[in-house]
C-alpha cells in the first residue's frame with residue numbers, strides 16, 4: 001500500500017526498522033533517522049578478545065512470531081542457538097542451582113511454590129497471546145499493586161524470592177509500584193517459552209534489516225514539525241519534509257519532540273517510566289564451579305546488584321569463560337546511571353564482591369554500557385493510560401507511534417509495534 005509521499009521513521013531500533021521494512025516492502029519511500037552510529041538501539045553486541053558479547057537484549061523467546069519471521073526473511077535461522085542452561089539463586093548465603101525448565105525451585109519452600117501455582121495458573125491459562133489488547137481482566141489487574149497483592153494473597157517468601165526474582169530478571173523492575181498485569185506478562189513468558197540467541201550476536205538481525213534501508217546515522221531528531229498535520233522533522237543536520245512520521249523512540253525521548261500533545265498524550269508521556277541501569281562488564285578468571293548462566297542476588301541480605309550473567313554459559317562454547325555481566329537494577333541503577341564511569345565501576349564492584357567474594361575476586365571491570373531505557377515499567381494504572389494514549393493517535397494527523405512501550409515491551413513488542421504503526425500509516 002503506497003502512502004502519499006515520503007515517510008520518516010525516527011529511531012533504528014527493532015520498532016523503527018520493522019516499520020521501515022514493511023513500508024519499503026509495500027513500495028514506499030522511507031528514511032530512517034538514528035542518533036547513534038549503529039542500528040539496533042537496545043539490541044547491542046560488542047567484540048572482546050575475539051568473542052561477541054550481547055550487552056543489550058539477551059533472549060529471543062520462542063513465541064516471538066514476528067521476530068522469528070524476520071529472522072527467516074533475512075536468512076538468519078541457522079545463526080540461532082538454543083539457550084540451555086541453569087540459573088542460580090543466592091539465598092541466606094547459599095547458592096541454589098535451578099536448571100531451566102525445572103518445576104522445582106530448591107531455594108523456595110514447596111508450600112510457597114504450591115501457593116504461587118494455585119494463584120496464577122488459572123489466570124495464565126486464560127492468556128494465550130502476547131499482545132496487550134484482549135487480555136482478560138487487563139484493566140482490573142492494572143489497578144492492583146504487585147507487592148501488596150503478593151504479600152496479602154501469597155506470603156513474604158513468594159514476594160521476595162519468586163515474584164521479585166521474576167520481575168527483576170524478566171522485566172527489570174522491582175515489584176513495588178508495578179501492576180499485577182505486568183507481572184502476569186512476565187510470568188507468562190517465563191512458563192510458556194524457551195529462549196534463543198544469535199551466535200553472531202543479537203544485533204545481527206537489526207544490522208541485516210538496516211542494510212536494506214536508507215538509514216541516516218548520527219542524525220538526531222530535535223522536533224516533529226507541523227501543528228494539526230505533520231509536515232516533517234527538524235534534525236541536527238537540518239529539516240526534512242515528509243507526508244508521514246513514525247516515532248520509534250522510547251516514550252521519554254518522544255515527549256520533548258512535539259509541543260502540542262493533547263492531555264491524554266502528555267499525561268502518558270510525562271508519567272510513563274523505564275528502568276535505568278549502567279551494565280558493567282567484568283573480565284578475568286572464573287572459578288570452574290560457575291556452571292550457570294544467570295544468578296539472582298538476595299535483596300533481603302542487602303545485595304544491591306540485582307543479578308549477574310555469565311556469557312559463556314548461554315550455549316555451548318558461546319565465548320571464553322572469562323566474562324561476567326553485572327546488572328545493577330532498581331535503586332542502584334537509578335543512582336548510578338549518570339555517574340562517571342569510574343564511580344559506576346567502583347560502586348558496582350564493591351557490591352558484587354560483597355555478594356560473591358570468591359567468584360568475583362579476580363574479576364576487574366572493563367566497560368560500562370549505559371541503558372537509560374532498559375525496560376518499560378508498567379506501574380499502577382499505566383496500561384489504562386497507554387490505551388488512552390494509543391486511542392489519541394492521529395493527533396496530529398500523520399504521526400504514528402511505535403516502540404516497545406506500545407506493545408508490552410521486549411524485542412517482539414517493539415517489532416509488533418513497528419509493524420502495526422506501518423499498517424496504520426498505510427491505511428490512512
Ligand SMILES: Cc1cc2nc3c(=O)[nH]c(=O)nc-3n(C[C@H](O)[C@H](O)[C@H](O)COP(=O)(O)OP(=O)(O)OC[C@H]3O[C@@H](n4cnc5c(N)ncnc54)[C@H](O)[C@@H]3O)c2cc1C
Nearest residue numbers: 011013014015035041042057058059221403404410411414
Ligand atoms: C540490557 C537489556 C537487556 C534486554 N534483554 C532483552 C531480552 O532478553 N529479550 C527481549 O526481548 N528484550 C530485551 N530487552 C529489551 C529490548 O532490547 C527492547 O524492548 C527493544 O530492543 C526495544 O526496541 P525499540 O525499537 O522499541 O527501542 P530502542 O531499541 O531503544 O530503539 C530506539 C532508537 O531510537 C534512537 N533515538 C532515540 N531518540 C532519538 C532521536 N531524537 N533522534 C534519532 N534517534 C533517536 C535510539 O538511539 C535507538 O536506536 C533488553 C533491553 C536491555 C537494555
